[in-house]
Amino acid sequence: MLKLNMKWLAVSLCATSLCFGAVIGAASGAVSAAQNNPFSGALQQGQFPPPEEVFVLDYQQVDSLLTVSFEIREGFYLYQHRFGFEPEQLIHTQRPMPEGIEYKDEFFGDTVIYRDRVEFQVDLNQAERNQVLNVRYQGCADQGFCYPPATQTIFLRRTAGAGEAIPTTASPELSETDVAHEPRSPYRTVFWVAIAVIAIVGTRFIMSRKSR
Numbered sequence: 001m002l003k004l005n006m007k008w009l010a011v012s013l014c015a016t017s018l019c020f021g022a023v024i025g026a027a028s029g030a031v032s033a034a035q036n037n038p039f040s041g042a043l044q045q046g047q048f049p050p051p052e053e054v055f056v057l058d059y060q061q062v063d064s065l066l067t068v069s070f071e072i073r074e075g076f077y078l079y080q081h082r083f084g085f086e087p088e089q090l091i092h093t094q095r096p097m098p099e100g101i102e103y104k105d106e107f108f109g110d111t112v113i114y115r116d117r118v119e120f121q122v123d124l125n126q127a128e129r130n131q132v133l134n135v136r137y138q139g140c141a142d143q144g145f146c147y148p149p150a151t152q153t154i155f156l157r158r159t160a161g162a163g164e165a166i167p168t169t170a171s172p173e174l175s176e177t178d179v180a181h182e183p184r185s186p187y188r189t190v191f192w193v194a195i196a197v198i199a200i201v202g203t204r205f206i207m208s209r210k211s212r
């Protein structure tokens with residue numbers, strides 16, 4: 001009976017060690033995979049500042065024209081094709097992006113990136129004051145870590161939207177026909193007649209004084 005119990009104990013210990021080894025191996029594999037995947041960020045996120053500190057957003061709105069810029073910290077870069085806006089209904093026209101740096105990326109292949117600073121413009125549709133527009137972006141560090149896609153918030157000013165002119169009221173103008181048929185005041189005619197009479201009488205008086 002004692003021998004039988006010892007055999008079961010040995011089998012149990014062996015099975016336990018095998019299971020524990022499998023768990024350790026799986027965990028090690030997951031850690032290794034996370035370290036080799038720069039987009040996971042699970043282990044590397046603590047080593048780098050948050051994206052809003054690395055990619056500093058600034059913007060300016062003049063009526064329906066919105067100018068967006070990012071100051072990019074040294075040693076980091078942004079992907080050109082990863083910019084976007086939410087909700088898209090607020091965007092009337094996306095103007096051409098500025099020229100960037102051609103880059104051979106491990107994940108995206110041949111792409112374009114920006115370093116130091118990037119600025120671009122969009123034309124807005126109608127928006128209310130303080131309406132929220134989110135700008136999407138994604139960037140990486142030269143050390144191999146890539147941030148997951150991120151967003152920052154823009155608070156818009158009120159605008160009628162691109163192509164929407166503010167209506168103006170034109171002042172009425174008299175046509176030539178209206179001017180031609182405008183009635184003349186009788187007092188104006190009497191005034192000019194009186195002026196003419198005074199001028200004639202005055203001229204005759206001066207001439208009579210000279211003749212004496």
